[in-house]
Amino acid sequence: MIKDANGLIDYTEALKNQSSSELKLYVSMGTCGIAAGTTPVLNKIYQTIEEKNLKDIIDVVEVGCMGLCHSEPCICLENKETNEKVYYGNLSEEQVVQILEAKFDTELAGAKVLNKTWNTPEDEEISDQIQTRIVLRNSGVINPEKIEDYVMRDGYKALAKALTEMKPAGVVSEIELSGLRGRGGGGFPTGRKWQFAASQDADQKYLICNADEGDPGAFMDRAVLEGDPHSVLEAMVIAGYGIGADKGYIYIRAEYPLAIKRLEIAIAQAEELGFLGENILGSGFNFTIELKYGAGAFVCGEETALIHSIEGKRGEPTFKPPFPAISGLWGKPTIVNNVETFANVAAIIRNGADWFKSIGTEGSPGTKVFALAGKINKVGLVEVPMGTVLRDIIYGLGHGIVDGREFKAVQTGGPSGGCIKADKLDTPIDYESLKALGSMMGSGGMIVMDEDDCMVDIAKFFLDFTLEESCGKCTPCRIGNTRLHELLEDICSGNGTMETIEKLKTLSAAIKDTALCGLGQTSPNPVISTLNNFYDEYMQHVDRKKCPAGVCTKLVSYTINDKCVGCTLCARNCPVSCISGERKELHHIDQSKCIKCGVCYTACKFHAIDRT
Amino acid sequence: MQETNEKTAAMIEHLAAVNKILEKYNCDESKLIPILQEVQEEYKYLSKDVISYVATSLDIPPAKVYGVATFYAHFALEPKGKYVFKLCDGTACHVKKSHSILHALYDRLGLSDDKQTTDDLMFTVETVSCLGACGLAPVMLVNEDVYGQVKPEEAVAIIDDILAKAAAAE
Ligand SMILES: Cc1cc2nc3c(=O)[nH]c(=O)nc-3n(C[C@H](O)[C@H](O)[C@H](O)COP(=O)(O)O)c2cc1C
Numbered sequence: 001m002i003k004d005a006n007g008l009i010d011y012t013e014a015l016k017n018q019s020s021s022e023l024k025l026y027v028s029m030g031t032c033g034i035a036a037g038t039t040p041v042l043n044k045i046y047q048t049i050e051e052k053n054l055k056d057i058i059d060v061v062e063v064g065c066m067g068l069c070h071s072e073p074c075i076c077l078e079n080k081e082t083n084e085k086v087y088y089g090n091l092s093e094e095q096v097v098q099i100l101e102a103k104f105d106t107e108l109a110g111a112k113v114l115n116k117t118w119n120t121p122e123d124e125e126i127s128d129q130i131q132t133r134i135v136l137r138n139s140g141v142i143n144p145e146k147i148e149d150y151v152m153r154d155g156y157k158a159l160a161k162a163l164t165e166m167k168p169a170g171v172v173s174e175i176e177l178s179g180l181r182g183r184g185g186g187g188f189p190t191g192r193k194w195q196f197a198a199s200q201d202a203d204q205k206y207l208i209c210n211a212d213e214g215d216p217g218a219f220m221d222r223a224v225l226e227g228d229p230h231s232v233l234e235a236m237v238i239a240g241y242g243i244g245a246d247k248g249y250i251y252i253r254a255e256y257p258l259a260i261k262r263l264e265i266a267i268a269q270a271e272e273l274g275f276l277g278e279n280i281l282g283s284g285f286n287f288t289i290e291l292k293y294g295a296g297a298f299v300c301g302e303e304t305a306l307i308h309s310i311e312g313k314r315g316e317p318t319f320k321p322p323f324p325a326i327s328g329l330w331g332k333p334t335i336v337n338n339v340e341t342f343a344n345v346a347a348i349i350r351n352g353a354d355w356f357k358s359i360g361t362e363g364s365p366g367t368k369v370f371a372l373a374g375k376i377n378k379v380g381l382v383e384v385p386m387g388t389v390l391r392d393i394i395y396g397l398g399h400g401i402v403d404g405r406e407f408k409a410v411q412t413g414g415p416s417g418g419c420i421k422a423d424k425l426d427t428p429i430d431y432e433s434l435k436a437l438g439s440m441m442g443s444g445g446m447i448v449m450d451e452d453d454c455m456v457d458i459a460k461f462f463l464d465f466t467l468e469e470s471c472g473k474c475t476p477c478r479i480g481n482t483r484l485h486e487l488l489e490d491i492c493s494g495n496g497t498m499e500t501i502e503k504l505k506t507l508s509a510a511i512k513d514t515a516l517c518g519l520g521q522t523s524p525n526p527v528i529s530t531l532n533n534f535y536d537e538y539m540q541h542v543d544r545k546k547c548p549a550g551v552c553t554k555l556v557s558y559t560i561n562d563k564c565v566g567c568t569l570c571a572r573n574c575p576v577s578c579i580s581g582e583r584k585e586l587h588h589i590d591q592s593k594c595i596k597c598g599v600c601y602t603a604c605k606f607h608a609i610d611r612t
Numbered sequence: 613m614q615e616t617n618e619k620t621a622a623m624i625e626h627l628a629a630v631n632k633i634l635e636k637y638n639c640d641e642s643k644l645i646p647i648l649q650e651v652q653e654e655y656k657y658l659s660k661d662v663i664s665y666v667a668t669s670l671d672i673p674p675a676k677v678y679g680v681a682t683f684y685a686h687f688a689l690e691p692k693g694k695y696v697f698k699l700c701d702g703t704a705c706h707v708k709k710s711h712s713i714l715h716a717l718y719d720r721l722g723l724s725d726d727k728q729t730t731d732d733l734m735f736t737v738e739t740v741s742c743l744g745a746c747g748l749a750p751v752m753l754v755n756e757d758v759y760g761q762v763k764p765e766e767a768v769a770i771i772d773d774i775l776a777k778a779a780a781a782e
């Protein structure tokens with residue numbers, strides 16, 4: 001138990017003075033790492049260290065996401081003396097043994113060596129790297145299940161500073177001055193929101209961390225919680241102190257079992273050391289945190305719905321105002337902030353508002369974490385200063401489109417966002433610029449699409465999602481989106497006319513204006529943005545009854561031409577076994593069974609499959 | 613009479629686990645969601661009997677419990693198979709052609725969007741929202757195990773594998 005701020009300093013010093021081994025080996029153990037097969041690699045590492053008796057020279061650190069999902073399983077070897085770091089990707093169990101034996105001789109190991117592409121402005125000189133890590137500063141560097149690792153990296157120092165050197169009002173105003181804006185999508189100034197709750201006179205206030213991360217294609221919050229859970233806990237205690245709340249909840253989706261496990265461990269450790277509980281660091285301030293699990297409803301990410309869900313009800317949103325900051329959980333003033341928003345707080349308190357404002361743009365200070373996915377070469381997590389241009393993210397950090405194909409669009413903002421076209425790739429991104437492009441920041445998912453993706457289908461895909469997730473409370477969302485979906489279905493199946501297009505436009509505008517909550521108000525965005533940016537593609541579906549990308553199954557058919565050499569590759573790949581033919585003979589597709597998935601088209605090496 | 617007693621006894625035994633969970637949460641109505649989550653973990657799904665029992669114990673109308681149970685996607689009102697294949701239907705997986713995996717699984721097991729569990733309660737195939745492993749799209753869960761960059765034929769091979777093991781065990 002650490003009793004006060006001085007106790008924390010002593011504790012940190014003692015940890016730093018512990019002798020450490022010559023080499024540190026970081027192993028990426030986030031959900032993606034594990035799914036990509038890091039566990040056997042890790043076991044092999046332990047086994048080799050045991051067998052070769054390397055225990056005294058190598059420390060193994062199991063870390064969260066390094067952001068290098070494209071190259072999992074990943075490790076990083078660090079020489080503590082020279083501070084030299086080498087990242088290895090796409091590792092096999094055999095390569096690991098070689099690396100451990102050779103220590104640093106990368107040639108010998110034959111594994112893929114990756115470049116480090118980020119700086120951490122708090123610890124190093126700002127370099128010319130595109131990535132700047134504030135939120136992900138510890139992710140991939142510390143063992144998230146060890147509070148000591150966090151404390152050694154200045155963890156809970158901000159909390160000590162806030163509790164001993166600052167008044168609650170000072171904390172709120174520091175955040176307000178920093179210009180930090182909500183990373184959950186809306187971009188509302190965090191300090192101003194805290195101010196609302198702080199100025200309420202109430203016997204009880206609540207603080208909620210929104211870890212519902214429902215946007216498909218977004219995994220920033222998961223990475224933060226898996227890689228650096230204490231950064232969120234520390235920020236919550238600071239925020240609680242600022243607004244005068246002594247009870248916090250983390251509402252986390254049940255789809256994230258690993259993040260839940262690491263949060264449970266982190267909360268227990270923070271309680272044990274006295275960063276949570278009663279009389280924190282001798283300040284007289286009390287704060288506790290409880291986990292609440294989502295049960296699979298996207299709309300529960302919306303703050304009023306989330307609050308109802310914590311109260312044990314159906315997660316239906318209610319009209320604002322009153323805003324939760326005035327009347328929220330059990331009718332008490334409640335602040336809801338996103339995971340990534342919280343992950344910025346400790347750094348701001350440690351380094352000051354001016355430091356934070358020096359990064360990013362004037363209107364949107366700081367950084368943003370993006371999850372790069374889809375048809376991009378280097379899928380993974382990146383954190384860049386606000387104002388970075390899209391092209392640098394997609395072509396610089398993401399290394400462009402898979403197989404050298406043509407970039408078609410990037411989707412941001414999830415089901416509330418839109419698709420951005422190639423001619424807008426030079427836009428510096430922040431909250432306002434993305435809105436001006438008909439999309440939005442959203443939570444930070446960036447899904448890159450190429451010529452094989454049909455924009456009408458993408459619009460329909462998002463409406464499928466909204467329909468599934470609409471809570472059904474208001475008519476524009478429940479019925480309007482159903483109609484929108486039917487109209488898109490008509491277009492995708494060749495029954496669309498100019499009238500369908502006109503109806504899409506008017507109905508979208510009506511839903512936007514009349515829906516009850518953010519879900520419904522933004523649900524037509526994917527339709528509007530694809531109509532605006534890819535009108536030609538809609539016209540191809542309507543006029544020529546063709547889907548140029550070959551996605552809308554009713555508008556395409558696959559046939560085999562006489563270039564077929566009978567290699568059987570297509571038949572072996574067909575998921576529904578509808579391709580027949582003898583070896584070395586022309587093959588044939590049974591049209592009645594074909595599901596038009598296009599697998600054969602992609603697989604064929606002889607251009608023998610026609611898509612029309 | 614004898615028969616009724618046996619039935620009642622069986623029912624009491626069947627509901628013993630629910631009682632424990634209700635006790636743990638002090639029959640607190642605001643804990644309805646965690647209660648249902650734990651009940652489902654115990655019984656794998658929420659049967660009508662269990663729903664009415666929970667409602668009566670919390671002193672709220674069964675319709676309310678039913679309303680909550682149907683609102684959240686995680687609650688199952690029908691029993692599921694021993695092996696649950698959850699295919700991600702998020703955006704990243706969608707553009708990486710997750711639907712061809714779904715069709716391959718449906719085709720192999722004779723299932724469809726309307727019938728997602730095999731009659732022998734061996735397999736359930738369903739789509740779920742983004743699993744947060746978009747970097748490895750398309751992603752599939754089989755019970756608790758995560759598979760990344762899945763190909764349709766690999767997904768089908770997992771089923772064949774399970775069936776082969778089951779046959780060998782018999
Ligand atoms: C339909 C809908 C879904 C949302 N989902 C999330 C979510 O998953 N995570 C999140 O942090 N905010 C989500 N939000 C935004 C929240 O309502 C809220 O604005 C946010 O949590 C505030 O935190 P911030 O100010 O730190 O961004 C959602 C909003 C809507 C309308």
Ligand code: FES
Binds near residue numbers: 751
């Ligand atoms: S879209 Fe499938 S895991 Fe995110």
